[in-house]
Amino acid sequence: MKKHWWKILTVVLLLYSIVGGLLMDVPRLHILNESIRNTFYHVPMWLGMMILLLTSAVFSVLYLKKPLQSYDIAAYEFAKVGILFGILGIVTGMIWANFTWGSPWSGDPKQNNAAIALLIYFAYTLLRGSLKDDQQRGRIGAVYNVFAFATLIPLLYILPGMTDSLHPGSGGNAAFGDIDLDNRLRMVFYPAVLGWTLLGVWLATLGIRMQKISYQRELSELS
Numbered sequence: 001m002k003k004h005w006w007k008i009l010t011v012v013l014l015l016y017s018i019v020g021g022l023l024m025d026v027p028r029l030h031i032l033n034e035s036i037r038n039t040f041y042h043v044p045m046w047l048g049m050m051i052l053l054l055t056s057a058v059f060s061v062l063y064l065k066k067p068l069q070s071y072d073i074a075a076y077e078f079a080k081v082g083i084l085f086g087i088l089g090i091v092t093g094m095i096w097a098n099f100t101w102g103s104p105w106s107g108d109p110k111q112n113n114a115a116i117a118l119l120i121y122f123a124y125t126l127l128r129g130s131l132k133d134d135q136q137r138g139r140i141g142a143v144y145n146v147f148a149f150a151t152l153i154p155l156l157y158i159l160p161g162m163t164d165s166l167h168p169g170s171g172g173n174a175a176f177g178d179i180d181l182d183n184r185l186r187m188v189f190y191p192a193v194l195g196w197t198l199l200g201v202w203l204a205t206l207g208i209r210m211q212k213i214s215y216q217r218e219l220s221e222l223s
Contacts, residue, residue: 010202013195017044020188035099039185040192042092045085048197050152052082052204053121057149060142069215070208072138075145077207079124081200086118109163113155120148 021040059075062068093111094104105111124144131137 006198007202010195010198013191014199017188017192017195021192024184024188035096036185038092038096040188042089042096044189044192044196045089045092047193048200049082049085049089051197052078052085052200053149053152055201055204056082057146060145063138063142064146067135067138069134069138070212072134072141073208073211073215074204075142076125076128077204077211078200079121079145080207081204083118083121083125084203085196085200086114086121090114090118108160110156110160113159117148117152117155120151124148 017040021037056075056078059071059078063071063075090111093114097106097108097111098104101108124141127144128137128141131140
C-alpha cells in the first residue's frame with residue numbers, strides 16, 4: 001500500500017478535476033464562455049507534457065554521462081508518454097480553438113510550432129527504431145533527445161511571443177491567469193496539473209517495466 005499511494009492520489013486527483021471541471025461554476029468571460037472548462041484539460045496536459053519531456057531529457061543526459069541501459073529505456077518511455085500528452089494537448093486545443101477562434105486550425109504560430117515540436121519527437125522514435133545496436137541507439141538517441149527538448153522551449157514559448165498570435169500568453173495576449181480573477185478555477189486547475197502529470201509518470205513506469213522484462217527475456221533466449 002505504501003508503494004502505491006501516489007497511484008491512488010493520481011486517480012483521486014483526476015476524478016476530482018474531471019468531475020469538478022464539468023460541474024463547477026466558471027466565470028462567464030467574453031467569447032470563452034463554457035469553453036473555459038478546457039483549461040482543466042488542455043493546459044494541464046501541456047504542462048504534463050513539458051515535465052515528462054524534461055524528465056526524458058534528464059535521463060538522456062544521465063545516459064551520456066554513464067551509458068546504463070536503464071537510463072536509455074527511461075528516456076524513451078518518458079518521451080513516448082510526453083508525445084502522447086502532446087497529441088492530446090493539440091486535439092483539445094483544436095476543439096477549444098474551434099469554439100473561440102472559429103476554426104480548429106487557424107495557422108496560429110503556437111499551433112504550428114507545437115506541430116513542429118511533435119514532428120521532431122516523432123523523428124526521435126523513428127530514429128531509435130532504425131538503430132539495431134543497443135549502445136549506438138542509446139547514444140545517438142540521447143543526443144537527439146536533448147536536442148529535441150532544447151528546440152521545444154523556443155518553439156512553444158519564445159517564438160510565438162515574438163509575433164502576432166491568438167493564443168493566450170503569446171503575441172502580447174494576456175494569459176488566463178492575468179485576465180481571470182476567479183480563484184475557483186485554481187481549485188481545479190492545480191490538482192488537474194498534478195493529476196495528469198502523475199498519470200504520465202505512471203504510464204512511463206509501466207512502459208519501463210515492460211521494456212526491462214522484454215530485454216531480460218531476449219537475454220535469456222540468447223543464453
